[in-house]
Amino acid sequence: MKKAMTLALGILTSVGGFFDVGNIATCTQAGARFRFQLIWAMLLATIVVIFLIEMSGRFAAVTNKALPDAIREHFGFTFWLVPFAILTVIHILVLGAEIGGVCFALHLVTGLPLQVWALPVAVLLWLFLWRSTFSAIENSTSLLGLITLCFVVAAVWHRPPLHDLLRGSLPSLPSQHPANYWFIAVSIVGAVIAPYLFYFYSSGAVEDEWDASYIPVNRAVSVIGMAFGSVISIGAIIVAGVVLAPRGIHVDDYHQAALMLTSAFPFWGYVLFAVSMGIACLGAAVEVALSMSYTFAQTFGWNWGEDLAPDEDARFCLVYTAALLVGSLFMLVGMDPLQLTMITMALSAAALPFVAIPMLLLMNDRKLLHDAANGAISNVAAAAIVVLTLVLAVVSIPLAVVGGS
Amino acid sequence: MQCTNAGMRRHLLFALLLIAACSRTTADQASSWVATLQFTGEQWLAGRVPTSFVRATIDSADRALQKTKAPVAPAARAAAEEMRQAIDRNDRAAVARLVKRFASLHAST
Amino acid sequence: MKERLDVIRDLLDRQLVDSDETKMGRVDGIVLDIDGDGPPRIDHFELGFAVLARRIHPRIERWLNAIRARWSVRRSARQIVPWAKVVDVTAYEIKVDLKAIDTPAFDWERWLRDHIVAKIPGAGGE
Amino acid sequence: MATAHVEQLSGRRVWDADGKVVGRIGAIVARRRGRDYFVDEFHLGPAALMERFGISTARIVGWKRHHREPLRVPWQQLDLSDPDHPRLRCTREELMKMQ
Numbered sequence: 001m002k003k004a005m006t007l008a009l010g011i012l013t014s015v016g017g018f019f020d021v022g023n024i025a026t027c028t029q030a031g032a033r034f035r036f037q038l039i040w041a042m043l044l045a046t047i048v049v050i051f052l053i054e055m056s057g058r059f060a061a062v063t064n065k066a067l068p069d070a071i072r073e074h075f076g077f078t079f080w081l082v083p084f085a086i087l088t089v090i091h092i093l094v095l096g097a098e099i100g101g102v103c104f105a106l107h108l109v110t111g112l113p114l115q116v117w118a119l120p121v122a123v124l125l126w127l128f129l130w131r132s133t134f135s136a137i138e139n140s141t142s143l144l145g146l147i148t149l150c151f152v153v154a155a156v157w158h159r160p161p162l163h164d165l166l167r168g169s170l171p172s173l174p175s176q177h178p179a180n181y182w183f184i185a186v187s188i189v190g191a192v193i194a195p196y197l198f199y200f201y202s203s204g205a206v207e208d209e210w211d212a213s214y215i216p217v218n219r220a221v222s223v224i225g226m227a228f229g230s231v232i233s234i235g236a237i238i239v240a241g242v243v244l245a246p247r248g249i250h251v252d253d254y255h256q257a258a259l260m261l262t263s264a265f266p267f268w269g270y271v272l273f274a275v276s277m278g279i280a281c282l283g284a285a286v287e288v289a290l291s292m293s294y295t296f297a298q299t300f301g302w303n304w305g306e307d308l309a310p311d312e313d314a315r316f317c318l319v320y321t322a323a324l325l326v327g328s329l330f331m332l333v334g335m336d337p338l339q340l341t342m343i344t345m346a347l348s349a350a351a352l353p354f355v356a357i358p359m360l361l362l363m364n365d366r367k368l369l370h371d372a373a374n375g376a377i378s379n380v381a382a383a384a385i386v387v388l389t390l391v392l393a394v395v396s397i398p399l400a401v402v403g404g405s
Numbered sequence: 406m407q408c409t410n411a412g413m414r415r416h417l418l419f420a421l422l423l424i425a426a427c428s429r430t431t432a433d434q435a436s437s438w439v440a441t442l443q444f445t446g447e448q449w450l451a452g453r454v455p456t457s458f459v460r461a462t463i464d465s466a467d468r469a470l471q472k473t474k475a476p477v478a479p480a481a482r483a484a485a486e487e488m489r490q491a492i493d494r495n496d497r498a499a500v501a502r503l504v505k506r507f508a509s510l511h512a513s514t
Numbered sequence: 515m516k517e518r519l520d521v522i523r524d525l526l527d528r529q530l531v532d533s534d535e536t537k538m539g540r541v542d543g544i545v546l547d548i549d550g551d552g553p554p555r556i557d558h559f560e561l562g563f564a565v566l567a568r569r570i571h572p573r574i575e576r577w578l579n580a581i582r583a584r585w586s587v588r589r590s591a592r593q594i595v596p597w598a599k600v601v602d603v604t605a606y607e608i609k610v611d612l613k614a615i616d617t618p619a620f621d622w623e624r625w626l627r628d629h630i631v632a633k634i635p636g637a638g639g640e
Numbered sequence: 641m642a643t644a645h646v647e648q649l650s651g652r653r654v655w656d657a658d659g660k661v662v663g664r665i666g667a668i669v670a671r672r673r674g675r676d677y678f679v680d681e682f683h684l685g686p687a688a689l690m691e692r693f694g695i696s697t698a699r700i701v702g703w704k705r706h707h708r709e710p711l712r713v714p715w716q717q718l719d720l721s722d723p724d725h726p727r728l729r730c731t732r733e734e735l736m737k738m739q
Contacts, residue, residue, distance in 0.1 A: 064606055073527045076650065077542065078569055111457025131636050247444055248511060250437040252469065255462045259444055262453040270454050301529050301540030301561075302623070303614075310637040314626035368605075519677055521668040522650045544646035546679065546720075553715045554644060554679040556670060569647050597676065 003217050006208065010221035011228060012142030014053070017200065018229025019148050020284030021101035022094070022191030022348070024277055025341040027233050028257040030184045031240025032250050033177070036160070036168030039234055041185040043169055045192035046230035048388065050222050051381045052356065055363050055374070056198040057218035060205035062372040067202045069298035071358045074365070083354035084299055087195055090351050091292040093344040094196060095327035098288060099125075100337030101281030104254050108274035118331035122324045125285055129320050134207045134306040137290075141283035148276045151235035154264035158242040165238070183403030186396045187342060189388075190349030192233070196291035198355060203294040207305055215372065239264070254338050289320040289327075346400035352389035360386055435475035436514035438466045442485055443507035446500050449492060456492050463489050477514050484510065515603060521556065529607040530561070530595065530619075537607075538614030539593075542566050559595040561619050593618040644720040654684055654718070656728040662735065663711055664689065665726070682718055683710035712739060 030038040060066055065073075072080045103117040128137070174181035210218070243260045244251065251257045254277075262269035290306060296319045297304030303313045310317045330340055360382040363374040374382060445462045448454045463485045470478045470485070484506050491499035519525060525541055532538045543560035564582075568575040595610055602609040614620050631637045646668060654662045666688025670677040688710035713735065719727045728735060 069529065072540070073529065076522075076527050077566055077647075081570065107461070108458060111455065111461065130634070248436060248440040249444060250433065252434055252437065253465045255458070255465050256437070256441050258458070259441070259448060259454070262448050262451075266451065266453055270448075270458070297537075301537055303537045310634070311627050311631050314623050314631045317631065318626055515672060517672050518680075519670045519672075521646050521670050521677075521679065522665075523667060526646055526650065542647070546644045546646060548642050548644050548720055552678065554720070556677045556679075557641075557643070565647070 003214070006214070007217050007220055009138055009142060010217070011225040012145065013138050013204075014201075014221060014225025015142070015145055015148070015229045015232065017194075017197055017284065017287055018049075018192070018226060019145070019232045019280050020191075020194070021097045021277075021281045021337075021341050022187075022194065022345050023233045024101065024236065024257065024280065025251070025254075025338055026184060026187045026191045026345060027236035028240040028244070028251045028260065029342075030188060031237040031242075032244035032256070033184065034174065034181060035241035035245045036164050036238065037172060037174065038181070038185055038188065039165065039168035039237055040171045041188040042192065042230060042233055042237065044171075045189040046226055048189070048385050049193050049197070050226045051378065051385060052193065052198060052359065053201055053226060054219055054222040055359055055378065055382070056202040057205050057210070057222060058215055058372055059359075059362060059369065060202040061210040061214045061218055062212050062369050064206060064211075065202075066206045066294060066298055067199055067359065067362075068295045070362055070368075072299050074362060074368075075358060080299065080358075083351075083358070084295070086351050086354055087199075087295065088292070090195055090344070090348055091288055091295070092323060092326055093340070093347065094194065095285060095288045095292070095323055096330035096335075097337065097341040097344045098281045098285035099324075099327050100331050100335070100340055102278050102285065103331045104337050105274045105278030105281065108258055108277075109271070114331050114337065115334055118328040121285075121331075122328035125282070125289060126321060126324050128286060129289060129306070129324075130310060130317065132306075134204065137286055137306065138204070141279075141286060144279045145283055147272070148232050148280050149235075150261065150265070150272045150276055151232050151239055153235075154261055154269075155235040155238035155242075157264045158239065160238050160242055177403075179399065179403035181403070182395070183346075183399040186349050186392055186399055187345040189392060190345040190347075190352070190396065192230075193352060193355075193389075194348060195351060195355045196288045198359065199295050200287045200291040203291070203298070203304075207307060212372065236260075252338070253336070285327075289323050292323045293317070293319040343400065346396045349392045349396040351393070353386065353393050356382070356386050356389045431473040432475045432514070435470055435473045435478050435481065436511060438469050439477060439481045439507050439511045439514065442466055442481070442488065443504055443511060446488060446504040446507065450497060450500055450504070459492050460489060475514070477510055481507070481510055519603065524603060525556075525559075525608065528603075530559070531607045531609050532612050532614040533601075533610075534613065536614045538610075538612070538617065539619045541608065542569070556597050558597055559600075561593040561595065564592045642721075644723055648723050649682075649720075649726065651689075652724075652726060654682075654713070654726050654728060656730065656732045656735070658731050660732055662728060662732050666710060679715050681715060682713040684713060685711045687711075709739070711735065714738070 027042070030041070056067055059070065063070065068084075071083075099118065099121050100114070102121045103114040106112070106117045106121070107114050132140075205214070205218070239260050240251070240257070243263050244256070249256050249259070258270065258273050261273045265272055293316045294304060296302070297313070297316045302315045304316045305313060308316075331337065360374075360379075363369065363378065363382065366373045441462065445454065445459050449456070449459050466485055467482055470482050484503055488500060488503045491503060521544060526544055528541050530538050530541060539561045541559045542562060542565040545557050545560060546554040547557040548554045564575055564578055567578045595612065599610045599612055600608060601611050615624065649665050649668065652665050654665060656662050663684035663686075665682055665684060666686075667683035669680045669683065671680045713728065717729050717735065719729055
């Protein structure tokens, strides 16, 4: 019974974790500029993220250790230091972008400028983290996150030509704007394979006290949950491709994306977009902030856990408090949330080897994992993923310079 | 001061590429913003977006258009300013006219 | 306890857990006693930012100490856990016979709890 | 008390009596005697590092190749008086004969 609940919740949570500000930005840009031609990038990223999430969950279930914990203890502090520092910067940037997404959603609803919302959003997030337990966070973000299904409903309502969808599912060369095309493709991968997902997911598995009997549950959660999240993202690509692309509207600013649901839902479309974006980013922001706390606490061996009261893990709470403060600065100083998101996605893609390579090495340690260590299929996939992440790391930043509009 | 020929050429090529890349994207962006203004006006007329949203979109469009050297930019900015005044007056007829003007501006890009 | 340990793999960087199952830091350093004619003996663990700083570079440790001399809530940036306090070494953690909250490892934790966390409503468990 | 730091020795290069590099320290094996643990031997070389990570590169790629043994150095043979430059008390060749 508990496992059935875990399964349902896990799937919903991973939907929440999957669809966030990075997906909203990259999917609407992809659809607006290249219609369905970049769906393949989303499919590729989904397959990769399924493998990596499955590995991080399996690792946590068998060893009772989350990833940052295991990496520090396995490879030593000096090895972990550089990835740790890079991932901390990425965490802060992603948190800033997610807060930006929430601020923009509130701006759509209230008409007030984004700066006004930066601190209230940070305080709201902080209260949420301070007061609630891990399962409360899981339940609320996952159920509210279902609102993002409106993108799928809108996509179906628009009846996109199936033939074009299928053609977009296979990689193809762009007829124009190649730099922009590849930049968006890389950004989609960076947005989907967000580093915080793995630290959050494996730490969550430890918080939920998974054991080896959860391996099948973990497998189902990662496959179904990520596929589900991917469907929502593809929905967003399709809607942008149907509504924005034919009108020649590109998404250089979130205001341009906000118009995409009003054709399918004449009276609710505008509010639905705002609410979807707000909730998706709010849920993701909570996960990013927690992931940051998990990473710090595990790196230094502090007491950690969202189920503990704050006076039992003061340093854990200090980390997310500081992260939220720094993360809200980006909006406070008036940075454009879309630009912040796109820079962050490119950097995130560049940092992927630091996530993928230690994970691949850990998953092959038979002293730790015994029979649950990676088999041949997982390892071929993992090796391919490492190659892919290395390529992305090399091309992402130059592409951001040339292809980022 | 000495400068090798090859080095000069490489720099020049790089600069040209950069200019080409930038000017293309800005012309593109300008056209996209004109289309955005048209669509926003249509949605406002249909009662699907609030007035505050149209104002914010016009602000963003104006900021982006100001940065581009696209030939369409000055006319688009002027029309955007008119639209701002029209929605403030709740002048539907004027907004409908401006939507048409944006449509023809977009067609010209 | 096991007959044979790999000091690097089984001890270094491992999680320390106190007698109340509270996580009290990691084994940031291990000191061997190499006195006399006998084989090197595991003498004690070292914990703390100073030890980590030295692992990155001795110069960083010096900077850290200079900063600490001006402004710190800790009695010492380095804490010692004698080997005699080690109760068990498992695949998950190293159990020690100490109370974390009474050790310098929790100086920051205690300071934060008493000066900041306790003053904010909702900090206690329900 | 004369001391040596494990975190400093880990991954440190070891020279032999002739000043030739023998390998890096990948594992330090200790055995229990009463309550205490005493270092028995040091393992050097890439195979020792792999031993630490519990993997072999071959296994990642999927082949099962012959597993290389690490170089074992009995504790008596390693001079730790300069922690930055651990030295063998014998030559590399003599060590190979001990394996």
